[in-house]
Amino acid sequence: xxxxxxxxxxxxxxxxxxxxxxxxxxxxxxxxxxxxxxxxxxxxxxxxxxxxxxxxxxxxxxxxxxxxxxxxxxxxxxxxxxxxxxxxxxxxxxxxxxxxxxxxxxxxxxxxxxxxxxxxxxxxxxxxxxxxxxxxxxxxxxxxxxxxxxxxxxxxxxxxxxxxxxxxxxxxxxxxxxxxxxxxxxxxxxxxxxxxxxxxxxxxxxxxxxxxxxxxxxxxxxxxxxxxxxxxxxxxxxxxxxxxxxxxxxxxxxxxxxxxxxxxxxxxxxxxxxxxxxxxxxxxxxxxxxxxxxxxxxxxxxxxxxxxxxxxxxxxxxxxxxxxxxxxxxxxxxxxxxxxxxxxxxxxxxxxxxxxxxxxxxxxxxxxxxxxxxxxxxxxxxxxxxxxxxxxxxxxxxxxxxxxxxxxxxxxxxxxxxxxxxxxxxxxxxxxxxxxxxx
Numbered sequence: 001x002x003x004x005x006x007x008x009x010x011x012x013x014x015x016x017x018x019x020x021x022x023x024x025x026x027x028x029x030x031x032x033x034x035x036x037x038x039x040x041x042x043x044x045x046x047x048x049x050x051x052x053x054x055x056x057x058x059x060x061x062x063x064x065x066x067x068x069x070x071x072x073x074x075x076x077x078x079x080x081x082x083x084x085x086x087x088x089x090x091x092x093x094x095x096x097x098x099x100x101x102x103x104x105x106x107x108x109x110x111x112x113x114x115x116x117x118x119x120x121x122x123x124x125x126x127x128x129x130x131x132x133x134x135x136x137x138x139x140x141x142x143x144x145x146x147x148x149x150x151x152x153x154x155x156x157x158x159x160x161x162x163x164x165x166x167x168x169x170x171x172x173x174x175x176x177x178x179x180x181x182x183x184x185x186x187x188x189x190x191x192x193x194x195x196x197x198x199x200x201x202x203x204x205x206x207x208x209x210x211x212x213x214x215x216x217x218x219x220x221x222x223x224x225x226x227x228x229x230x231x232x233x234x235x236x237x238x239x240x241x242x243x244x245x246x247x248x249x250x251x252x253x254x255x256x257x258x259x260x261x262x263x264x265x266x267x268x269x270x271x272x273x274x275x276x277x278x279x280x281x282x283x284x285x286x287x288x289x290x291x292x293x294x295x296x297x298x299x300x301x302x303x304x305x306x307x308x309x310x311x312x313x314x315x316x317x318x319x320x321x322x323x324x325x326x327x328x329x330x331x332x333x334x335x336x337x338x339x340x341x342x343x344x345x346x347x348x349x350x351x352x353x354x355x356x357x358x359x360x361x362x363x364x365x366x367x368x369x370x371x372x373x374x375x376x377x378x379x380x381x382x383x384x385x386x387x388x389x390x391x392x393x394x395x396x397x398x399x400x401x402x403x404x405x406x407x408x409x410x411x412x413x414x415x416x417x418x419x420x421x422x423x424x425x426x427x428x429x430x431x432x433x434x435x436x437x438x439x
Contacts, residue, residue: 001050001051001126002050002051002052002053002126002127002128002129003042003045003050003051003052003053003120003124003125003126003127004052004053004054004055004065004117004124004125004126004127005041005042005052005053005054005055005068005123005124005125006055006057006123006125007054007055007056007057007123008056008057008058008060009056009057009058010058011058012058012063012204013056013057013058013063013064014063014064014146014151014203014204014205015204017056017064017066017106017146019106019146019147019148019151026069026070026102026103026104027103027104027105027106027147028066028102028103028104028106029100029102029103030100030101030102030103039071039099039101041120041121041122041124042068042071042101042124043071046068046070046071051067051129052067052068053065053066053067053068053127054066054067054068054103055109055113055125061111061256062109062111062113062114062256063108063109063256064106064107064108064109064146065106065107065109065113066103066104066105066106066107067103067104067105068101068102068103069102069103069104070100070101070102071099071100071101071102072099072100072101077100105145106145106146107143107144107145107146108143108146108207108257109143110132110135110136110139110141110143110253110254110256111254111255111256112132112135113127113132116128116129116131116132116135139253140250141209141250141253141254142209143207143209144207144209146205149206150205150206150207151204151205152197152200152201152203152204152205152206153201153204154168154201157197157201160197161190161193161194161197162190162342162346162347162350162389163194163339163342167337167339170337171183171194171198171337172198172201172202174335174337175198175202175311175313175335176202177284177335178284178333178334178335179282179284179287179308179310179311179312180282180283180284180311180312180313180314180333180334180335181198181311181312181313181314181334181335181336181337182266182313182314182315182316182330182334182335182336182337183195183313183314183315183316183337183339184315184316184317184318184336184337184338184339185316185317185318185338185339185340185384185388186317186318186319186340186341186383186384186385186386186387186388187317187319187387187388187416188341188387188388188389188390188391189339189340189341189342189386189388189389189390190339190388190389190390190393191315191316191317191339192213192262192264192315193390194339195262195313195315196211196213196262198260198313199211199258199260199262199311199313202258202260202311203257203258210251210254210257210258210259210260211259211260211262212243212247212259212260212261212262213261213262213263213264214243214261214262214263214264215263215264215265215268216263216264216265216266216267216268216269216274217265217268217269218268218269218270220268220269220270220274221273221274222242222273222274222275222276222296223242224242224243224274225242225243225244225245225274225275226241226242226244226245226274226275226276226278226295226296227239227240227241227242227245227295227296227297228240228242228297229297239297239299244261244278245304247259247261247310248304248305248306248307248310251307251309251310252305252307254309255307255308255309256309257309258309258310258311259307259309259310259311260310260311260312260313261310261311261312261313262312262313262314262315263312263313263314263315264315265315265316265317265320266314266315266316266330267314267316267317267320267330268320271329271330272329276295276296277293277295277296278295278304278306279329279333281293281305281306282306282312282333283333286306287305287306287307287308287310288305288307288308289305290305291305292304292305293305312334314334318338318383318384318385319384319385319416319420340383340386341368341372341386341387341388341389342389343364343365343368343369343372343389344365347361347365347389348361348362348365350393351364351392351396354396354398355396355398355399355401356396356398356401357401360401360402360405360437363437364392364405367434367435367437368387368389368435370434371387371431371434371435372386372387374431375387375420381420385420387413387416391408391412391413392405392408402437402439405437406436406437409432409435409436410432410436413432413435414428414432414435417431417432
């Protein structure tokens, strides 16, 4: 038998719950000077061997659930605490005498969990856990366990990314306002890296189940993206749903959690052709079932809509000459944030943390800054063609830094410069040689 105790929190539980300690008995430690009689029913069910869960709500919406492992009244906790000195760190001196309870196995919940609750009294409910888990399995919904590593905060993200707090706020604000955001910039500024972390930051934790990423190309079609007929092995054709259709359906079934659809190289595809009639429905004020419309290949009375909890993040490479100017239909429906290379003191510190000596890190910054200055002032190139910092942010080889750096110049940045100055190979070679580190 599973018992659930409802707790309504003023803020999102994911912001309140501090998953800081990971012992055998608990991962979350609460302590509060609250009247003990309120929790007598929890103690009773724990002592009888039943599973007791805390179901956390925010604004009357169930958000997450944890399993209560222990509950003590004031002094009863002292003996356990003496056997586990590390727990002292989890309690301030002022709170030592408060009631204490422990929880673990924190997971998000689907709003449908309320259908599997039967009231006992007050805020205490029976939970048909088997029925609820069968529902999740049938809907192909999986919620990972929340851990310290999975929790994302603005502070942790700013330490990880080469963007300012102001830029991050602009990104978050634009995404909330328009629900559709395009991160544009030259190669190597970390557009893909940032896009996923923006999604995780809005979730407050990492959940790859609610993030889908695809890449557009010139032959990408409505049938790939939304819906279309596909040939079968035995002959004939069958109507099959595309990746965006399936992801929207998944988000519709989980309305109290946000979902993020990331499109790399969004300007490589024919937007009107790929989105079709859904180009109107991606607008922030045309989301939800009240705006449902029939699709091109709809059968009978079937209609489709884009849910309010789905966000679209597009990534655009401004240095790709093969792409036409982005059409007005796309610009009107998306907010645009331009990203630039960051070769500054923070980047030098990052390289030093990864074993690169300060003098060599400074050489990299100076060399790339000078190259970008040349590119920016070239009348045929400009800011959209600058070289980004992420070329030097992965697979750092601190034992042979010169060889690692020169490989990046010769095999990644050099060929790009040849493309930039395709009509002046001597300048491309000249700028490449300026970058090479000569011991």
